[in-house]
Amino acid sequence: MIIRSPSSSAARAMLVVAAGTAALAVLAGLVLGGAPGAASWLERLGLAAGPVRAATAPPPRSDGAIVLSPNERRSLVIEPVGMRMFRPQFVTEGKIATDEDRATPVLSPYAGKVVRILVKPGDVVVPGQVLCTIEATDMVAAQNDYVAAVSGLDKARTAVRLAEINERRQRDLYNGRAATLRDFEQAQADLKGAQADERAAVAALRAVENRLRILGKGEADLAxxxxxxxxxxxxPIVAPIGGLIAQRKVGPGQFVQGSGGDALFLVDDTTTVWLQAFVREGDSPAVDVGDEMEFRVLARPDQTFRATISHVSPLLDPATRRMVVRASVPNPRGLLKREMFASVVIFTERPTESPAVPRRAVIRQGERAHVWRLDDAGRAALREVRTGLVQDGFVQITEGLAAGDQVVVQGSLFLDQMAADTR
Incomplete structure (x- = not known):
């Protein structure tokens, strides 16, 4: 009978398997024997999911505390409980809008045809600057009335001068007994009538002048x-206030209505804008005038703007079920533009200082929450806590912990498992 020797490749494979088995056996013996560093080697090889508990570690105490070995403590992340400021708040969305208290629609006070347009959207204007000109029949009629009033005043003044001359002459004749009393009294009556006509002409001229000033004519134009x-x-149609031409709704040659027509321009004083925030129906009872807000816009994500609520709408939008709140925001450099989207944080109460732990330190089981607290002797004990607000990655602790307590931030689930295994 001929016995064949195994191939060289098969022999090498058998040797590798035997060497690996022997190495694992030696490493397991070191772990069970409490050899230093063996647990960390098992973790590096992926053979341990968490801190390895030595076979000689003390058992859990009867009061529920777990005594941790130095290696186990080094595998956990432990931090002290700190004090942080917490403030009730909620986040919503909003937008930048025109401050309607500082924006003025410009209307034409009379009907006519647009002749010239001197500004365009985006231009900055000053009070009294001409925006456009219109051929208006009202202007023609007012100028005709003004010319007629000037002529009427000249005529009335001429009549007064003639009446004064006649009154003086009749007075002299009457005093010289060359005229009757009747003629002298008639001359006096004529003088008073001419003076009354002069006063009426002056009043009529002033009325027409006021009409022309309303229509945009100045003293030079009147002269x-x-x-x-x-x-x-x-x-001319002039700007009533200074600001930005936000809208222009008129073109050359267009006929416009007087007074009751659409606005030709919208002049917006952009040094102040409105922030409009849209509050959800469930959050609306907590919002009131005077609450503080912080917001950011997409154009400047690194800059935080602050404002105070000045108006709360009494109604909800039936389509969105949101309530609009408003705040005036100074905008001297024009950084905030109309219709910019804003991310808004509304603070509903004053900030309070409370103990706080990182969010990952708290383990929740239904409505209950607990953390693992370590004492000076290295014992870990489960501590039930009552939580409050969660802000910036920290949880507010209202009951169960005090500032300075050492809590497990990373590795709490491992301690939960250890506690469960000992029950």
């Missing part, structure tokens, strides 16, 4: 019209 009598049908 030129008074001296030359030339009528110009072009009427």
């Amino acid at each position: 030129q019209l008074r001296d030359r009598g030339t009528i110009n049908s072009e009427t």
Whole structure:
């Protein structure tokens, strides 16, 4: 009978398997024997899911505390309980809007055809600057009335001068007994009538001047019209306030309505804008005038703006079920633009200082929560806590811990498992 020797490749494979088995056996013996560093080697090889508990470690205490070995403590992340400021708040969305208290729609006070447009959207204007001109029949009629009023006043003053001359002459004749009393009294009556006509002419002229000033005519225009009598049908539409031309709704040659028509321009004073925040129906009872807000816009994500609520809408939007709250925000450099989207945080109460732990240190089981607290002797004990607000990755502790207590931040689930295995 011929016995064949195994191939060289098969022999090598058998040797590798035997060597690996022997190495694992030696390493397991070191772990069970409490050899230093063996647990960490098992963790590196992926053979341990958490801190390895030595076979000679003390058993859990009867009061529920777990005595940890130095290796086990080094495998946990432990931090002290600190004090942090917590403030009730909620996050919502909003937008930048025009401050309607500082924005003015510009309307034409009379009907006519647009002749010239002197500004465009985005331009910054000053009070009294001409925005456009209109050929208006009201302007022509007012100028005609002004010319007629000037002529009427001149005529009335001429009549007064003639009446004064006649009254003086009749007075002299009457005193010289060359005229009757009747003629002298008639001359006095004529003088008083002429003076009354002069006063009426002055009042009529002032009324027409006021009409022309309302229509945009200044003193220079009135002087030129008074001296030359030339009528110009072009009427200027001027900016009532200074600010940004936010809208323009008129074009050259367009006919516009007087007074009751659409606005030709919208002048917006952008030094102040409104922040409109949309509050959910469930959060609306907590919001009130005077609450503070912080917000950021997408155009400047690293900059935080602050404001105070100045108006709370009494109604909810039936479509979105949101309540609109508003705040005035100073905008001297024009950083905030209309319709910018904003992420808003509304603070509903004053901040309070409380003990706080990192969020991952708290283990929740239904409505209950607990942490693992370590004492000076290295014993870990389960401590039930009552939690409050969660902000910036920290949990507010209202009961169960005090500042300075050492708690397990990473590795709490491992301690839970150890506690469960000993029951």
